[in-house]
Amino acid sequence: MIITVASGKGGTGKTTVAVSLTLSLAAADEGADPVFLDCDVEEPNAALFINPVVRERREVGQMIPQVDLELCTLCGRCAEVCQYNAIAVVGEDVLVFPELCHGCGSCTLNCPTGAISEVLDVMGVIERGSTQSLRSAQSSSSTEVGGSSGRIVFAQGILNVGEMMSPPVIRQLKEWGIPPDSDERPVILDAPPGTACPVVEAMEGADFVLLVTEPTPFGLHDLKQTVEVARDEMGLPVGVVINREGVGDQGVDAYCEAEDIPILMRIPIDRGIAEAYSEGVPLVEKLPEYAERFRALYASIERLVGESKELVR
């Protein structure tokens, strides 16, 4: 099951929730190893809390045109079909502007003389690896039974500084990082903030979108916009986690009730949690009693996803 953790507003606790949910599932005595993908490729932070060992790294980006001037007749068809002004015929030359290119390949398809081939324009890297086993030594016997090792399978994308477009990096991270058996194990995606195309990319293909918000006017405003994307535009089931409960007002509660959006968990405002976070200590490590609550959260999500699939049928 693929769960994307999103928020609209930044700093509401996406990474805190995504990391603690994954750690809690990994430490359980049963179930397959969870998979964690940090899709906030502009500012990836989850590794600071999960401490994975990275074993593989790959450069990613998009395919941009390369023109063979021997074959090119300077007809300008490529520039005519490009919707992004990323290729232009200038005098006796053809110029390509990689930062404008979307890698759609339309110029290649339309070139009448086959003068265009494509090369990778590197925009960032994707990495994958895993953590040490998080399970206590006493319960390690279940490893042989269940086939799980108590590890987190981890992957992240890192956009190069100065690069404009994060969606291609997120897309390739997902292709590489989401295992084929994602139906049978928890796959948790930590989304970037906002509600624009990078967030859509992180939600595409998810079974559920978990929205982390804070009970403030800013949190509410951005939550509404994220619900518009996830539920209204993409038709995905959503649920809310209210973080820092105790500050702010009742706006988020009222909105969720009116919109019939389930509030699946509440985390109180606690300077201790914030201080632990500042040192890279995940919530469930600081307050181990939360592990059960996060596993219950996962169970509620499974139930909601089951119900929504029933509805579709």
Next chain:
Amino acid sequence: MKQLLILSGKGGTGKTTVAAALAHLGSQELPMVLADADVDAANLELVLEPTTLAEHDFRSGQRAVIDAQACTDCGVCETVCRFDAIISPTDAPFGDAYQVEGLACEGCAACFYQCPEDAIRMEEQLAGRWFRSDSRFGPLFHAHLFAGQENSGKLVALVKQQGRDLASETGARLFLIDGPPGIGCPVISATTGVDMALLVVEPTVSGVHDLKRVLSTTEHFGVPAMAVINKADLNVRRSDEIATFCHERGVELVGRIPYDTSVTEAMVQGQPVTAYTNGLVSEAIRGIWKGVKAHLLLDE
């Protein structure tokens, strides 16, 4: 006229809190124009309570639309689309022709050019709206990018251009821009051409990590930066680490704001924190305003 951009890298570190407070303090001393460049999660208006004077459509990008009557189900569109935006008739919820998944379509028109039946047309998108408003601290330009849209960078550029033009025309001394999180397209668009970036950072492992990336971004585009630490007393050791880092990179640290719930209380009341209370937070931000003025030579 000087242009100051508030940035952070990491989201939720207090960009809008600082922007609103600087608008409150600054507008008492000099004429300014404001802009919210976080177009997909715009929050500055929630504190400034602006009156909208004019509203405009933001048309940008396009999407493919398949004419079900003309479509012969040949599947060429699906083959050429690199964004998985074409839904085949077997997967489509309604009808028996190929369809376009609107949010996935990037408007590249590859399918439009390859369709042998000319059954595809490109439609321009209404991608958002932008507003010119009046706020109690000066004219405000802000925008709303519709759910899941692309081209946030273009909308940021538009909002900035409008604000800058008005600031020049009216002789405003400062153009204050509340920026988006991250380091990608909207941040690059917001950064282009400003005189100074004020980086709001929190003393956490994530905050430090993200500060480094956003600072590399402003450096990459040749924009000088200053920094403030928000919630500085949450982790004094990390705050000192940030101070050292800033010093090494030639970034002046213009203030440390303490962790205080009055910031959230002010937000709930729809007030800049400096207008809401005279506590330690407000005192720190008054110091930051002094630092900003000194750096942008606004006292002269």
